[in-house]
Amino acid sequence: EASTAFALYENNELDFVDNRSFATPDVERFRNSPEYKNFPLLRGYYLAFNVNKKPFDDVRVRKAFALSIDRSVFPKILRRGERPTSSWIPQGLAGYSADSGLNYNQALARKYLADAGFEGGKNFPETKLLYPNREDVRLVVEATQDEIKRNLGVHVDLVNQEWKVYLATTRRDPPQMFRDSWGADFPDPETFMNLFTSYNGNNHTRWKSADYDKLIGLAQAEQDVAKRADLYRQADKMLCSEAVPIVPAYFATQNIMIKPWVKGIAINPLD
16 A cells, blocks of 8 residues: 555655655655655556447547547646646657647537537447556546546546456456556657557557558668658557547656665666
């Protein structure tokens, strides 16, 4: 339990805690402490669709949901300096573009939903959103649920599972919607973009695109830095604006507390 771990830190029984043991109220309590540090991470959080399950086999529905979520709400509720995003490539990496994804647009979201046959959310089928049982994740999915209800008139049921059960579920039989994340293995767009190729075992959306796979393959082999960045930019647009198997939400920060007698801890965005 996070609260137990943090109590041990306060009692000098632990020398170090990070996001796993550092709840938002404690972050705010210790924000001005010399022991506290906050830094950006190359870790993205996203809403994923199982594109084989109705109604998310219709790209218009996926686009409607993407356009209905105002990502600026996430740093307001998490309060750790998270960076909202509509693109999957993080800012600072080759291929990043602020225009790659679908930004919040209530009117356009409602139009896409109406075009798909669910005007005003009428007759929209029962929909579940799966998430792992963590307090910060619960805050995010509740905010997502509220945005979708307010902007599309669609109610989404939230389902939480213990971490190992959640992992097994998303691998074996992903539900219509689920919340997921990915942390960079190295500081390059490849580690993010390869995730949604048809051959990647961590792609639980069931989305497959030969065109996307081809772009990623070309980018992997391209030696020209500018051309390589452009290929990843094209792939990001295909992923986040055209096919929309995911809705990028935000990039995280790491929040740590280190006792003053601990030396030599290096901070970097790969955590």
